[in-house]
Amino acid sequence: MIWELDFALLLFMICCAIAAITVRDLLHATIILAAYSLIMTVLWAEMNAVDVAFTEAAVGAGITTVLFIAAISRTRRSSSD
Incomplete structure (x- = not known):
């Protein structure tokens, strides 16, 4: 494995995790978690666990x-914060 790529992916995953818990909009958090999951897919594929990578993807x-976005689309915003 290329350690520079692993380190860059690890930093990106940490940034995604922090951003997902600090962002206030649910749709943005869902998109950030999707990016986190895609990075996990790349890491699993790099570790030659292709079956786990396909399942994660x-x-x-x-x-x-898709289910998170469908659930968010059915909710209303009650406050303007």
Whole structure:
């Protein structure tokens, strides 16, 4: 494995995790978590765990993101903060 790429992906994952818990908009948090899941997919594929990478891409970045966005679209904003 290329350690520079691993380190860059690790830093990006940490930034995504911090951004997902600090952002106030749910849609932005969902998109950031989808990016986090895609980076996890790249890491699993780099570690030669292709079956886990496909599952992470399908479930983590695909289905979960779509379900989160569908749930967010059905909610109303009650405050203007």
